[in-house]
Amino acid sequence: MKVAVFSDVQAVLPALEAVIEHIEAWHPDMVVMAGDLVNRGPDSGGCLALFDAMRREQGWLPVYGNHEVWVLRCGEEAPASEGERDIRRFTDLAWQQVADQAERLHGWPDHLCLHPPDADAWLHVTHGTMAGNRDGITPGRSDESLAGKLPQGVALFVSGHTHRAHQRRTQGMDVVNVGSVGSPFDGDVRGSYGRFTWRGGRWHTELVRFPYDRERAARDFETSGFLDQGGPLARIVYLEWERAELLIAGWRERYQDAVLRGEITLESSVERYLRTIT
Template identity: 55%
Template sequence: MKVAVLSDVQANQPALDAAADEILAWGPDLVVMAGDLINRGPSSRACLERFDALRQTSGWLPVNGNHEVWVLRCAERPPTSPIDGQMRRFADWTCTQITPVQHLLANWPDHLCFAGPGHRAWVHVAHGTLLGNRDGISASLPDAALAERVPSELAVFVTAHTHKPLIRQFGGTLILNVGSVGSPFDGDPRGSYGRLEWRGGRWHAEICRFAYDRDQTDRDFHESGFLSEGGPLVRILYEEWRRAQLLMPTWVEAYRDAVLAEKIGLDEAVDAFLARLD
């Protein structure tokens, strides 16, 4: 049995297309998209439509990520203040883009479980952990913190969210973090996805890295209107994609409270942060 799991496309259509080509060529029995297909990037509608076509033709299965949940919430609830509106402007831009196809997100589950061919071969796929879809598993997380995050009596726990691929053992459970198709944060700009294969009476895990047309993604950021219309924070999202590096939490720690307290404007705070990177 062969299973592919991809996640965190983040509205990067060239990366999704390249990942789909690789996965289809491998010929798995099951493919799961573990969330964050949309938002943070320029091509949410195109990615949603491509994934739905793969659901229809090849039986690919979805799992909700925090960005699907957030974008749908933004569609239902207006900003609470002008500053909130500025800070979530990129998500509202995504909402506008996907409105004609928003029904394609209906009834996505928060997790998915399936059994392998052997005894005690259960696999659990989630975007995050038992603590929620905004909670991830990294190499630095101690084993003592995993018990409340990983379901018991599993052969494999597959997760994502951190945008950093990882294979790790926790007791009798193999943990596979599949990383990110469209916006890795481990310094390697290539996309990643995970493979599971049942051989010799157990699951074997592998991280696959792949190149894609980053020049086209760069053009998509600029030509779609995402950079010009998505608000100041889009410039940080773009730098995260360009550098394959997590930046937003550093900006949040340094500037968010001051922006919310109206001690500094959002544009000015983003300008100051990006200037520190050069």
């Protein structure tokens, strides 16, 4: 049995096309997209349409990520303040791109569990951990901090969310983060996904890195309106993609609350933050 799992496309269509080509060449029995297909990138609509075609035609399976949840919420709820309106501008743009096909985002599960036909060696896929789809596993996170946040009775736990591919063994199971297809945060601009093979009575794991057309992706950021219409934070998101480095968390820690309270404009906060990191 062969299972492919990928995550965190983040609306980068050339990366999604490349991972589909890689996965189809491997001929897996099952494919799971572990969340964050949309948002934070230039083409949420194109990515959703392409993945939905693979879902309908090939039986590929989705799991909700925090960005699917957030995009749907932004489609249903108006911003509570001017600061929130500015902060979520790139997500509102993502909603505009998927609104006419939003039904394709509804009804996804938060978790998927499967096992080989001849064994109860369960493989559990979710976006984050059992604590939620915003609770991610990074290489530096301790095993102790995962106590109570992994499922019971599984052989293999697979997640994404942090955009950092790695694997370890803890609590009697193999734990694998498949990283990000479209926007890694580990300094390697190539996309990543996971291959899992049931062979010889156990799961074998492989993390795969692959290149994709980043020149085309960079043009998409420009021509889609993401940088022009996505608000000041879109500049940080683009820099994250360009560097393969998490940056927006630092802005949130320093400035987000102040922007929401109206103590500083989003534009000013981003200008100040960019001066510290560029």
